Each structure stands twice: as C-alpha cells, then as structure tokens.
Amino acid sequence: MNVIEVQNLRKEFKSFSSRSGLSGAFRDLFTRNYKVHAAVDTISLNIKQGEMVGYIGENGAGKSTTIKMLTGILTPTSGSIIVNGMNPHKQREEFVRTIGVVFGQRSQLWWDIAVQESFRLLKKVYRVSDEDYNSHMGHVIETLEIGPLLDKPVRKLSLGQRMRCELAAALIHNPPLLFLDEPTIGLDVLVKLKIRKFLKEINEQYKTTILLTTHDLTDIEALCERVVLLDEGKIIYDGKLNQLHTQAVKGRKQVEFEFLAEISKDNLPIAENVQWEQKDATTWLGSINGDEQLVSRLISEVVQKNPIKNVRINEVSTEEIVRKIYEEGMAFS
Amino acid sequence: MSMYIEMIRIRFLMMLAYRTNYYSGILIYSINIGAYYFLWSAIYGGKEEIQGLSVLQMTTYVAVAWMARAFYFNNIDREIAAEIQEGKVAIEMIRPYNYLGMKTMAALGEGIFRFLFFSIPGMIIVALIFPISFSASL
Numbered sequence: 001m002n003v004i005e006v007q008n009l010r011k012e013f014k015s016f017s018s019r020s021g022l023s024g025a026f027r028d029l030f031t032r033n034y035k036v037h038a039a040v041d042t043i044s045l046n047i048k049q050g051e052m053v054g055y056i057g058e059n060g061a062g063k064s065t066t067i068k069m070l071t072g073i074l075t076p077t078s079g080s081i082i083v084n085g086m087n088p089h090k091q092r093e094e095f096v097r098t099i100g101v102v103f104g105q106r107s108q109l110w111w112d113i114a115v116q117e118s119f120r121l122l123k124k125v126y127r128v129s130d131e132d133y134n135s136h137m138g139h140v141i142e143t144l145e146i147g148p149l150l151d152k153p154v155r156k157l158s159l160g161q162r163m164r165c166e167l168a169a170a171l172i173h174n175p176p177l178l179f180l181d182e183p184t185i186g187l188d189v190l191v192k193l194k195i196r197k198f199l200k201e202i203n204e205q206y207k208t209t210i211l212l213t214t215h216d217l218t219d220i221e222a223l224c225e226r227v228v229l230l231d232e233g234k235i236i237y238d239g240k241l242n243q244l245h246t247q248a249v250k251g252r253k254q255v256e257f258e259f260l261a262e263i264s265k266d267n268l269p270i271a272e273n274v275q276w277e278q279k280d281a282t283t284w285l286g287s288i289n290g291d292e293q294l295v296s297r298l299i300s301e302v303v304q305k306n307p308i309k310n311v312r313i314n315e316v317s318t319e320e321i322v323r324k325i326y327e328e329g330m331a332f333s
Numbered sequence: 334m335s336m337y338i339e340m341i342r343i344r345f346l347m348m349l350a351y352r353t354n355y356y357s358g359i360l361i362y363s364i365n366i367g368a369y370y371f372l373w374s375a376i377y378g379g380k381e382e383i384q385g386l387s388v389l390q391m392t393t394y395v396a397v398a399w400m401a402r403a404f405y406f407n408n409i410d411r412e413i414a415a416e417i418q419e420g421k422v423a424i425e426m427i428r429p430y431n432y433l434g435m436k437t438m439a440a441l442g443e444g445i446f447r448f449l450f451f452s453i454p455g456m457i458i459v460a461l462i463f464p465i466s467f468s469a470s471l
Contacts, residue, residue, distance in 0.1 A: 073426045093429045101427045108424045110343060112350035121343050124336040125430055153350065 041233035057230030104182035344442030
C-alpha cells in the first residue's frame with residue numbers, strides 16, 4: 001500500500017528581480033521584471049507504508065518545497081498528490097491529523113511557555129484521550145529523555161533539548177506518517193544518535209513511515225534504506241542506498257600504502273588502470289580502476305617488493321559519492 | 334471546543350510568562366492616565382466646568398477610557414502579520430484547526446486577561462492616586 005503517491009508534481013514560483021538602487025526601487029513600484037522558476041520540476045514518487053526514505057539534495061534543490069506540498073502547506077502548480085488517501089491541501093484539517101511534521105528550522109512549540117503546556121494544547125487539538133496520551137507519550141518522553149525539560153519554557157532550552165521536544169510534539173497523536181525536514185541540523189553527536197535510535201524504534205514499533213530530509217548523510221546511512229536524490233527540482237536517483245554505493249564505487253577504489261622507507265615511483269608496479277599519487281615521503285595513494293581482484297593483485301605486488309608499515313583500502317563514503325553527484329551530475333544511472 | 338478553551342488558557346500563560354511585562358504594563362497605563370489628568374487640569378485652568386463637564390468627570394472619563402482600551406486592544410493583528418512575514422504561518426497550516434478561529438480565541442483570551450488583571454487592578458491604583466468618581470447619573 002502506498003502512503004504517498006505523487007505524480008508529475010510541479011511547483012513554480014514567480015519571483016521578481018528588483019532593480020538596483022533607490023531609483024530602481026521607485027521604478028519597481030510601477031513595473032517589475034518577473035521570472036518564473038520551477039522549484040520542483042515534474043517529480044513522481046511512491047512511498048510504501050513503513051518505509052524510511054531519505055530525501056537529499058543540495059541547498060535549493062526543492063526538498064523543502066516538496067515537503068511543504070506533501071503536508072498541504074503549499075498548493076502544487078500542477079500534478080497530483082495523494083497522501084494517506086487524501087489530497088493534502090484540499091482536505092487540510094482532516095489530513096493533518098494523520099501526519100506529524102518537524103521543521104528543524106522552525107519551532108512548533110510556543111516560545112514563552114513551558115513545554116508541557118504546549119503538549120497539553122496539542123493533545124486537545126488532536127483530541128488525544130488521556131489514556132492514549134499517558135501510555136504513548138510516557139514512552140516517548142522516556143526514550144527522548146525530556147522528562148526534566150517539560151516544566152521549562154521553550155526559550156530556555158538548548159537546541160538539542162528543543163529538537164527532542166519538537167519531535168515529541170510531532171508524535172503526540174501517534175501519526176502513521178512523519179515528515180522530518182532537517183531534524184538534526186546543528187545538533188551534537190549524542191543528541192543525533194538519540195534521535196536516530198528513537199526514529200528507528202517508532203518505525204519498528206508502529207510501522208511509521210518516515211520521510212526525512214537532511215544534509216547529514218550519516219543520518220541517512222543510519223536510518224534509510226531508500227534514498228531519493230533531488231537536483232534542481234528533478235529526481236536524479238531513487239533507489240537503495242547501498243546500490244548507490246556499489247554503482248559509484250565500481251571502477252574507483254583507493255589503496256593507501258605507508259612504507260617503512262622513502263620510496264620512489266620506480267619501485268611501484270605500473271599498470272594502465274592504476275594511478276599513483278604521492279601523499280608524503282613514505283605514503284603513496286593508488287587509485288585503481290577495476291574490481292577487487294585487481295586490488296588484491298596490486299597489493300601483493302607492492303608488498304612483495306617493498307617493506308610496508310600500513311595498508312588501507314579506502315572505502316568511498318556516501319558523502320563523497322553525493323559530493324561527486326552534486327558536482328558532476330548523475331553519470332552512472 | 335475544548336481546544337479553544339485551552340487556547341484561552343495558553344494565552345493567559347503567555348501573558349504571565351514575563352512578570353516585568355505585566356507590572357510595567359500597569360505602570361505605563363497609570364502614567365498615561367496621569368499625563369491626561371494634568372493636561373485636562375491645565376485646559377480647565379481654574380474653571381469649574383466646560384460645557385457642563387467638570388474636571389472630576391473628565392478625569393474619570395479619561396481613566397475609564399484608558400482602562401477600557403486595555404481590554405479591547407491587543408496585538409493579534411501584528412502577530413498575524415509577523416507570522417506571515419517570517420513564514421511561521423507554515424507551522425499553523427499543519428495543525429488541524431481553523432487558523433483565524435484559533436487567533437480569535439487567543440484574542441479573546443488576551444482580552445479577558447487584560448480586563449481581569451490589567452484594567453481592574455489598574456483602575457484601583459488610579460483611583461487611589463487621582464480624584465475619580467463613578468456616578469450612575471449624568
């Protein structure tokens with residue numbers, strides 16, 4: 001069953017470019033130059049129940065715009081969206097009862113008052129019974145370790161504390177679908193781990209579908225099996241994360257040799273699909289264009305000739321893959 | 334319905350969140366009333382009354398008008414403007430309620446709070462400092 005069904009979704013923004021200077025500003029009062037810019041450009045996407053999907057892309061790729069359309073905040077220019085069997089912006093009030101949203105950049109708690117008061121209002125808003133609230137939220141509060149924070153006003157909380165409270169607030173009505181827009185922005189490692197563990201737990205326990213955008217790819221690695229990669233409003237990759245790895249890693253491996261003594265290039269085996277690069281006096285980096293067998297052959301050749309201190313096979317990290325894709329585009333799809 | 338009542342309660346909490354704000358509010362209203370009192374005293378000069386209205390009646394009018402203003406005046410309109418300008422309205426769109434309905438209840442909450450905890454205590458303080466008389470007859 002698909003929780004999210006998106007077809008040929010498109011969102012255009014009309015923005016005007018202001019003329020320079022004060023006289024330009026006055027001229028802008030009468031005529032303006034408009035530019036139409038497609039933030040999300042004809043994307044189609046299906047997400048099944050219980051999936052955890054990472055939605056990644058550069059700044060301005062259209063991630064947040066998509067999330068805003070999926071949550072019914074923005075209306076699409078064209079295309080169809082069905083989330084939880086409803087049209088988000090047409091049936092807004094009914095629809096938003098079935099989702100939870102966290103915007104990392106905005107707070108949904110009331111700034112001046114204690115966290116528990118915000119929770120109490122949200123509980124009334126979502127019409128959660130005392131019983132459900134106590135059993136479900138008791139668990140949430142315990143795992144996120146926010147019990148001692150509940151009586152503090154939101155403005156006195158640190159970013160990490162606030163974000164955990166935000167997450168709890170989004171889960172008050174135990175929604176089957178959760179949208180997280182950069183939930184780990186600016187958080188330290190410990191809080192990040194705590195949040196990841198928690199998300200995994202609710203995904204397993206309640207089969208909550210989670211759509212997550214982030215710039216921290218370790219989040220994606222830890223949580224999501226499936227990634228959707230967005231570039232300039234278009235989906236350029238939609239599939240398994242490890243597949244992205246194998247595709248990108250294919251034909252590009254690095255082995256770092258640390259020798260005991262200084263070594264010149266003549267002592268290293270020469271092959272057409274191996275490139276050598278000297279890092280410092282005793283360290284050489286070999287980039288290999290080939291499979292694992294070639295790598296092991298190269299290592300054995302090098303080790304036979306030269307006394308070695310350390311050998312390391314560098315695995316290409318997701319971060320590097322994604323950086324490459326951002327820079328060079330999707331060359332291998 | 335209960336969420337609207339809850340919103341009134343939240344508004345009370347927000348008004349009470351900063352106690353300096355609360356106390357200075359009462360002080361500022363008293364200063365305003367004082368300024369008008371002295372202005373009208375100067376206008377009257379030594380005169381008993383202008384157009385059948387005595388200084389005492391004028392002072393009472395000014396005090397009541399200012400304290401009534403405490404009740405009907407609120408910042409909800411500016412709040413809505415700020416929310417739209419800063420994009421916070423997005424958060425309101427993901428909640429299952431009517432935005433304007435909720436703001437109306439917030440305004441009502443603020444009004445009730447101001448009436449009970451601004452206007453009435455303020456009136457008592459003002460009545461102690463300035464000569465004011467409440468009479469049913471005109």
